[in-house]
Amino acid sequence: MNSWIHNIFLPNLQKPESVSNKIYESLLEMSSDTSMESLFKTTPLNDFWRRIRDEYPMLGRMALNILLPFPTTYLCKTGFSTYAATKTKYRNRLDAEPDMRLQMSSIKPDINQLMKNKKQFHTSH
Template identity: 50%
Template sequence: MDKISSLKKKLEFWASSVEQNNFNCFPTLHEFLTEVHSTVHEEVSSTILQHLRDLQASLLEYFPTTTDDNAWVRNLFVITAKPVSFTAHDYESLIDLISDSDLKEKFKDLPLNNFWSSLIEEYPNVANHAGRVLLPFATTYLCETRFSYYTATKNKYRNRLDAALDMRIQLSSIIRNSKRICDRKMQKHQSH
């Protein structure tokens, strides 16, 4: 997270420099301006500043400014205040959890994800809060796997124009037993 913090500070520095019409932080532009004895037109300067502000906004959207509100996940037994995202009930559960000496030992012995996973039944809300902190990004594995299956099907049967049936089959999580399906079809066909 230090690199994100550093990037946020750089963007702020660059934006404040551009506001002061100082382009030293952009060596290529500064060198060019010095070489041609020119300055940046106000409209161009405004565009650069707007671009930097947009970058800052995007960065904050993806990596919001964090407080130490999630420190309890990593160091459970030194918590001093209610985490902002907690309801009163969740905080009371957290206090109960902290006062359990057996869990204190378990916290020391287990990796964080195993510790919090082990509490899902006894302290579901607190464990879910911890899970959201520990697992902020969902996996794309299943999506990518299904897409690969579908791509293989489309390459194999590229002359077919209707993709809906193929997609339904390829994106389903149900494992097909093609032999059993064919046998049933044959039995129905033979009985008529």
């Protein structure tokens, strides 16, 4: 399986069935590198595999190819759920794109600042 991606520094690392002998040699070399082990312990998993790509390009590429589909699937499902919640039978003519952009954005608006900049055009209201 791909358990080596989650912890390459386990003792008695067995050769995964899905890797070639050359990649397994790189795995063994990396697992004996103490500086890599300390980096692994102090860095999030995706960042670790991204950082080691220069020194171990095959391992880094292989690990990231296995790890990356999960976040992209999550974002796709989140987008579809947002779309389904926005575009209901009562709002079927609605252009959902601007609403979805707001709902899916990670930027949080500063409401107080927006209200300070707002000018009232109608004095009667």
